[in-house]
Amino acid sequence: MEIVFRELVENTQDLVIVTDALLDRPGPLIRYVNPAFTRLTGWRPEEVLGQSPRMLQGPGTDRATLAAIGAALRRGERCAAQVMNYARNGAPYWIDMRIVPLLGPGGHITGFASIARDATLVRRRMDELAHLTDRDTLTGIPNRRALLRAVAEVAARQDPAVAPGMATTGMALAWLDIDRFDRINETFGEAAGDSVLMGVADLLAENLRRADLLGRMGGEEFVICMPGLGPAEAEAAAQRLRATIAAAAFPTEAGPLYITCSLGICCLAPGEGLTALLHRTEAALRTAKAAGRNRVSTG
Incomplete structure (x- = not known):
C-alpha cells in the first residue's frame, strides 16, 4: 500500500x-x-x-x-x-x-x-478580465465603477475611525466636462469626438501627480481625485488643467481642434460620504457651465 x-x-x-x-x-x-x-x-x-x-x-x-x-x-x-x-x-x-x-x-x-x-x-x-472590466473601452483609463471604487478607498482613509493612525490629510475631487462637446460630434463627426476624448484623457493623465486618480464618468465627463490637497491647492491644480486643455490642439480626422472645459471642485468635508461629495462636485460643475464655461467653480 x-x-x-x-x-x-x-x-x-x-x-x-x-x-x-x-x-x-x-x-x-x-x-x-x-x-x-x-x-x-x-x-x-x-x-x-x-x-x-x-x-x-x-x-x-x-x-x-x-x-x-x-x-x-x-x-x-x-x-x-x-x-x-x-x-x-x-x-x-x-x-x-x-x-x-x-x-x-x-x-x-x-x-x-x-x-x-x-x-x-x-x-x-482573472486579472486580465478584471482589468478589462475596470477600463473605459475608448480611452483606456478607469471607468466610472473602477474610479468610484478607488475614490471610496481614498475617502475611507480620511476617517481616523476607519484607518486609525493612517488617516491622510484632505482629499479634493474635480469634475471636468468638455464644453459644447455635442457640437464637435455634429460638426466634425463622432470619430473626431472620439479623438478629442482620447486626447483629453491622455493630456489629463500626463499632467496629474502620481497620487491622483483619473477616470471617465461617461460621455464627455471625467473625474479627478487629488488626495492631500486643500481648497486653494485643488483650485490651482484645476486651473492648470483647464489652461492646459485650452492651449492644446487635439488631432482628429477633421484636422486639429481646440476645445475648452469646465470644472467643479470640492474638498471632502469631515464625516461626509462619497455620494454627498459627488453631488456637491457635480453641482459646482453646473455652476461653472452656467457662468459661461471654460472656468473652475468651487463648491
Missing part, C-alpha cells in the same frame, strides 16, 4: 510538499517534495530539503493569507488558500493549496502535507 501511495504522489500533476511539525522559525522544514514541485518551481529536492517553504515566498505573497494559514496550522486544522510564490528563476506563480496535519500513532501532529495545484493561468485570466 505504501509503495502504491508513493507511486501516486510521484506521478501526480499536483505539487506535494511534506514538512515537519515545527511552525516557529526556522521551521517548518521540508522533508519531501514530489517531481511536480520541481517542474513548477525549478528547485530540485536536494536544494530544498531541510529548508523552510518560506524560501518560496516574496514581495507579492500576501502576508494576511500566510498569517491565516499559520493560525489554522497552530490549531491543528486543515486549511486552504490561494498563494503567490516564486520559482527558482524569480518568476511568480499562483497555487491553490490545501494543507493537512499528519498525525502520529498517539494523535500528535508529526508534520504537515501541502497539496497544491498550479493556478497561474487561471489567475492571470
Whole structure:
C-alpha cells in the first residue's frame, strides 16, 4: 500500500510538499517534495530539503493569507488558500493549496502535507478580465465603477475611525466636462469626438501627480481625485488643467481642434460620504457651465 501511495504522489500533476511539525522559525522544514514541485518551481529536492517553504515566498505573497494559514496550522486544522510564490528563476506563480496535519500513532501532529495545484493561468485570466472590466473601452483609463471604487478607498482613509493612525490629510475631487462637446460630434463627426476624448484623457493623465486618480464618468465627463490637497491647492491644480486643455490642439480626422472645459471642485468635508461629495462636485460643475464655461467653480 505504501509503495502504491508513493507511486501516486510521484506521478501526480499536483505539487506535494511534506514538512515537519515545527511552525516557529526556522521551521517548518521540508522533508519531501514530489517531481511536480520541481517542474513548477525549478528547485530540485536536494536544494530544498531541510529548508523552510518560506524560501518560496516574496514581495507579492500576501502576508494576511500566510498569517491565516499559520493560525489554522497552530490549531491543528486543515486549511486552504490561494498563494503567490516564486520559482527558482524569480518568476511568480499562483497555487491553490490545501494543507493537512499528519498525525502520529498517539494523535500528535508529526508534520504537515501541502497539496497544491498550479493556478497561474487561471489567475492571470482573472486579472486580465478584471482589468478589462475596470477600463473605459475608448480611452483606456478607469471607468466610472473602477474610479468610484478607488475614490471610496481614498475617502475611507480620511476617517481616523476607519484607518486609525493612517488617516491622510484632505482629499479634493474635480469634475471636468468638455464644453459644447455635442457640437464637435455634429460638426466634425463622432470619430473626431472620439479623438478629442482620447486626447483629453491622455493630456489629463500626463499632467496629474502620481497620487491622483483619473477616470471617465461617461460621455464627455471625467473625474479627478487629488488626495492631500486643500481648497486653494485643488483650485490651482484645476486651473492648470483647464489652461492646459485650452492651449492644446487635439488631432482628429477633421484636422486639429481646440476645445475648452469646465470644472467643479470640492474638498471632502469631515464625516461626509462619497455620494454627498459627488453631488456637491457635480453641482459646482453646473455652476461653472452656467457662468459661461471654460472656468473652475468651487463648491
